[in-house]
Amino acid sequence: MIDVNESDIVIARRTSRGRTVLFTSTDVLPDWPIRWWGVIADTGGDGFGLLVRLHTSAAPEGWTARQLLAVAQARMAAENQRRPSAASVAAIAHLDLASTRCRHSARRLARDDPVAFELGGEPSPYPWTVARCGEFHLPLCPDAAGLEEGITPEQLLIILDQLLHDATRAFPQARDVWACRRHIATALAAEVRRASSKD
Numbered sequence: 001m002i003d004v005n006e007s008d009i010v011i012a013r014r015t016s017r018g019r020t021v022l023f024t025s026t027d028v029l030p031d032w033p034i035r036w037w038g039v040i041a042d043t044g045g046d047g048f049g050l051l052v053r054l055h056t057s058a059a060p061e062g063w064t065a066r067q068l069l070a071v072a073q074a075r076m077a078a079e080n081q082r083r084p085s086a087a088s089v090a091a092i093a094h095l096d097l098a099s100t101r102c103r104h105s106a107r108r109l110a111r112d113d114p115v116a117f118e119l120g121g122e123p124s125p126y127p128w129t130v131a132r133c134g135e136f137h138l139p140l141c142p143d144a145a146g147l148e149e150g151i152t153p154e155q156l157l158i159i160l161d162q163l164l165h166d167a168t169r170a171f172p173q174a175r176d177v178w179a180c181r182r183h184i185a186t187a188l189a190a191e192v193r194r195a196s197s198k199d
Helices: 065-083 086-105 153-172 174-197
Strands: 010-015 020-024 038-043 047-053 116-118 128-133 138-141
Touching: 010 153, 010 174, 038 116, 038 153, 047 065, 065 086, 065 128, 065 153, 065 174, 153 174
Parallel strands: none
Antiparallel strands: 010 020, 020 038, 038 047, 116 128, 128 138
């Protein structure tokens, strides 16, 4: 697991299968509206660290909300192709609605770099297991049950949910952010249902 000072962990969340997602304040500037910048996701065999920001102006670097949302949408679409279910359809519908609200709220901001998808080195029923954006990459769990090594879709949605939750506290007047967060929370609940069903 990545070594992190316990005093830097501001939020710790767990997936329905017990994997942790730690949100850390390391290198956060005092005037930043969100109290964390780094995330460490338990990948099953180790931890994977990533930087996360609401949009391109919110921090010097890292995955934006729109980029993470694009990854979640692509993974849920791949899951629904692999095995259609009411839960994956619900997750996709709410991710699409969240994406619309997220784009609307960020329309005056600089454009995000596009996200690319590629095969990883492990067998998988999905057409891709790695998301890449510039110098950053996300290794997603290659199996549908989320048992092998990699970031699970539930963890990805937890990161988005926490980011938008904290953004609503920092910007309480931003109605699009509130709406986006509600759709992400619903998509997260749908993904928990899907992942807990027998494959």
